[in-house]
Amino acid sequence: MSKTYYDPADLRKFGKISDWNEELGSKFFEYYNSVFKDGALSEREKSLIALAVAHTIQCPYCIDAYTGDGLQRGITKEEMMEALHVAGAIRGGASLVHGVQMMNKVNKLDG
């Protein structure tokens, strides 16, 4: 049997983290559930944000969870992919914007 760090079945055991620290675990899940409720942003919008963030932090559990959540909400694959491109654009932009720092350094040292 192959050994991996991630097991998809572990996602459904997420709640068990409270077993070893009931107080903090409960506080976390209470907070978590509150975050995703309809507010100034809709639950649907929050689900798409979560999906994009899941890809940014590359969390396999979160990707599974928020792909499923999106499907349940009727979010289309086109909407999901656009959300991912937002994540991709910010990630790519975060690298490239540092290009200014590189350019400044080059100009200073060798301008």
Place this chain on the structure above:
Amino acid sequence: MATKSLHKHKSDLANSNRQLEILSNGIFQNGELPTFKDKIAETNQFPLKAKTLEILQINVGYMCNQVCEHCHVDAGPDRKEIMTRATMEQCLEVIKNTEAHTLDLTGGAPEMNPNFRWFVEEASKAGIKDFIVRSNLTIIRANKKYYDLPEFFKKHNVHVVSSMPHWTRGKTDKQRGDGVFDKSIKALQELNAVGYGMPDSNLRLDLVYNPSGAFLPGNQASMEKDFKKALMEDFGIQFHNLFAITNLPISRFLDYLIASENYEDYMYQLVEAYNPAAVANVMCTNTLSVSWDGYLYDCDFNQMLELPVNSKVKHISEYNEELLEGRNIVISQHCYGCTAGAGSSCQGTVA
């Protein structure tokens, strides 16, 4: 996309006993997940008992012009099980005498039964408060002989309930077949044109949403809002309510779950979403399902699994409301589909 029923393919899963075996073995046999019986017993809800009859649901035949991926009936053009006029006459006797407030005709495509119109005309005279026909929409555009169905429904004050898995073409056609979305849109526009689904209209038009894959339906009210917005903006279509229905793991949907290796995960989802409050209102407690050949079942799903009512009365010809009331509902693991989240019934959520 399938073009033939599991029955026509002589698939293993066309056999209801095989389906029941799958639903009782594996993760439910080894104790990984609790059986439905054990689960409802935890909250002292076993045995489930039938209450006063409110909804009489009649399946007038398994023939359909579509072969939908998720269909629990395994309906299709190749199915020949059709209710005869003699059985319809037996049903009419019951319809005239029952105190049930809702009559619900389903199929297959009920309109394909050659005696459908006669049956609707006769049944509508009984004065039942809510007379539902579950129409797949495309039948209205399938052949000239069906083009006048919107007018026919209107004449008999039929409440039209129609399936629509999504407001986009791709997801709809994936589940229901190529071209289904466009035909459904046209049919909805025609229903709107005669007054169905308009905001103050008494001509009720409701849509049924069921997921296009191995996931549970989202919040019914939110989905309704999204459907209304999209169908209005894109096509000028109006309707009254959206019923979110969970796909039950039987027949063609079970076949899909197994083939796509989603069966265990789906059963986990259903069990984890189990809601004891939904158990109190599951539709089998106030509904009776009549099959094309007149036999009685607790619901349309049990009909397809060939699990008849647990009562001395087995057939519509010997119908006796008093004897049927209080009967123990026949259950298996597919019942988790009706108790997940906000619950699920032919009328949408129950909790």
